[in-house]
Amino acid sequence: MLYFQNFMVTYPMKRTLLLNPPSFQDFDGGAGSRYQATREVISFWYPTWLCYPAGLISESKVVDAPPQNLTIDQVAAMAKNFDLAVLFTTNPSFPLDVATIQRLKEENPHLMAGLVGPQVSILPEESLAAAPQVDFVARREFDYTILELAQDRALPDILGLSYRRNGRIRHNEDRPYIEDLDALPFVVDIYHRDLKVEHYNIPYLRYPYVSIYTGRGCPHHCVYCLWPQTFTGRRYRVRSVANVAAEVRRALQLFPQTEEIFFDDDTFTANAQRAQELSRALAPLNCTWSATARVNTSYETLKAMKDGGLRLVVVGFETGDDQVLKNIKKGATLELGRRFMKWCRELGIQVHGTFMVGLPGETQESIKASMRFACELDPDTIQVSLATPYPGTEFYDYCRERGYLQDHELVQGMTGYQQCVVDYPALAAADIFQAVPRFYRRFYLRPQFMARVLKVMLRDPAERRRLLKEGREFFSFYFKRSQCTQEGAQTAASPSRG
Numbered sequence: 468m469l470y471f472q473n474f475m476v477t478y479p480m481k482r483t484l485l486l487n488p489p490s491f492q493d494f495d496g497g498a499g500s501r502y503q504a505t506r507e508v509i510s511f512w513y514p515t516w517l518c519y520p521a522g523l524i525s526e527s528k529v530v531d532a533p534p535q536n537l538t539i540d541q542v543a544a545m546a547k548n549f550d551l552a553v554l555f556t557t558n559p560s561f562p563l564d565v566a567t568i569q570r571l572k573e574e575n576p577h578l579m580a581g582l583v584g585p586q587v588s589i590l591p592e593e594s595l596a597a598a599p600q601v602d603f604v605a606r607r608e609f610d611y612t613i614l615e616l617a618q619d620r621a622l623p624d625i626l627g628l629s630y631r632r633n634g635r636i637r638h639n640e641d642r643p644y645i646e647d648l649d650a651l652p653f654v655v656d657i658y659h660r661d662l663k664v665e666h667y668n669i670p671y672l673r674y675p676y677v678s679i680y681t682g683r684g685c686p687h688h689c690v691y692c693l694w695p696q697t698f699t700g701r702r703y704r705v706r707s708v709a710n711v712a713a714e715v716r717r718a719l720q721l722f723p724q725t726e727e728i729f730f731d732d733d734t735f736t737a738n739a740q741r742a743q744e745l746s747r748a749l750a751p752l753n754c755t756w757s758a759t760a761r762v763n764t765s766y767e768t769l770k771a772m773k774d775g776g777l778r779l780v781v782v783g784f785e786t787g788d789d790q791v792l793k794n795i796k797k798g799a800t801l802e803l804g805r806r807f808m809k810w811c812r813e814l815g816i817q818v819h820g821t822f823m824v825g826l827p828g829e830t831q832e833s834i835k836a837s838m839r840f841a842c843e844l845d846p847d848t849i850q851v852s853l854a855t856p857y858p859g860t861e862f863y864d865y866c867r868e869r870g871y872l873q874d875h876e877l878v879q880g881m882t883g884y885q886q887c888v889v890d891y892p893a894l895a896a897a898d899i900f901q902a903v904p905r906f907y908r909r910f911y912l913r914p915q916f917m918a919r920v921l922k923v924m925l926r927d928p929a930e931r932r933r934l935l936k937e938g939r940e941f942f943s944f945y946f947k948r949s950q951c952t953q954e955g956a957q958t959a960a961s962p963s964r965g
Contacts, residue, residue: 522652746775787840
């Protein structure tokens with residue numbers, strides 16, 4: 468029996484597989500991650516988006532293939548146990564995900580299978596046209612769309628659905644964004660039922676961690692950011708403070724081994740008053756937590772968060788060039804970044820700072836300025852990414868209209884290594900690509916940083932083990948990435964035969 472839209476109705480539920488499909492080795496781009504490429508340090512994010520409909524559907528199971536190292540054949544063997552399969556896809560993994568659906572249907576020809584995620588939300592027509600084995604696409608927030616599919620409702624009546632009917636691709640009206648987020652189930656219950664927390668690791672978070680969303684969407688207008696522009700919208704919709712606190716309590720009960728809760732909202736601090744209220748509600752729980760933030764966060768908000776148990780913030784500094792910040796509509800300045808770091812130091816909040824190279828207006832000099840800025844700020848850790856123009860973003864339109872896109876393949880072949888696909892008149896793609904390892908070396912090989920890390924390692928055995936593991940993975944990644952790049956260049960330079 469299910470109460471739905473204020474009516475008591477009964478539907479037979481389809482047995483539903485919610486699958487984060489097999490992908491590249493160590494691919495960091497699953498159903499919860501914002502980074503769709505093989506990363507420099509192995510990390511696995513929870514398939515949080517898939518866990519919401521799983522909590523709504525009684526006959527459901529979440530399978531997260533990448534952290535379990537499941538192959539397509541191993542996943543396909545499960546197909547006979549289900550009537551409906553929902554796969555989370557990304558731009559780089561789309562061909563492999565379609566191949567996975569093909570294998571699922573070979574094992575179970577009666578299986579109804581479809582795709583969800585930003586990629587197919589923005590390109591539903593193109594996705595279905597390119598993959599005849601895909602039965603449907605659920606656009607944008609798909610929680611209730613998948614529920615109604617599992618209830619076997621008539622396809623034309625399901626909002627947010629694109630599908631085939633009589634040889635034609637049809638698109639139903641968009642489903643409105645969910646306003647009552649408290650009505651959704653706790654994902655931690657699905658984590659406990661279907662997943663193993665020890666499979667999930669992000670280097671800058673304490674292990675093991677548990678990740679949840681306290682809200683959806685982001686009110687800011689960064690031109691490169693995939694999720695608000697294609698999936699969740701540019702308005703921050705939030706769960707009530709009581710609802711979030713209740714799920715945190717539930718997570719601590721289900722997973723007593725948890726070392727940290729991570730609030731993986733696009734921008735946790737977008738609503739300052741609510742961030743402060745939630746921090747006060749978390750304080751009595753005596754748990755360690757981390758969250759996303761922006762450099763314009765007030766001192767009062769940061770202090771309330773620290774008092775509530777905050778350990779670390781993930782913040783996007785992006786660049787050390789004020790004009791580039793304006794070009795990407797970040798709504799930030801270098802001075803705000805400096806002030807933010809100053810306050811975090813005073814309050815004892817650790818900072819994981821993220822930067823990009825290859826943003827609109829980038830030059831060799833602006834890249835050098837970003838390196839100097841990162842060293843000046845001196846956050847605890849950094850992440851440097853290639854600016855990637857995902858379809859559906861302003862950045863993509865900017866590059867396409869000006870002829871700056873040199874390639875539509877965002878990652879290399881089957882390795883999953885991110886490649887630079889933008890080529891500016893004054894800054895070549897190869898130079899942008901090589902800037903990433905230079906940036907990391909400039910920051911991490913400083914005597915100041917190395918001395919700080921050594922001090923931490925001597926003081927804390929757990930941190931010593933974590934940092935040594937991270938260091939090994941980091942240098943291994945860049946060696947393999949360099950080898951693949953050199954092999955690709957040699958292949959391209961070799962004369963063709965035949």
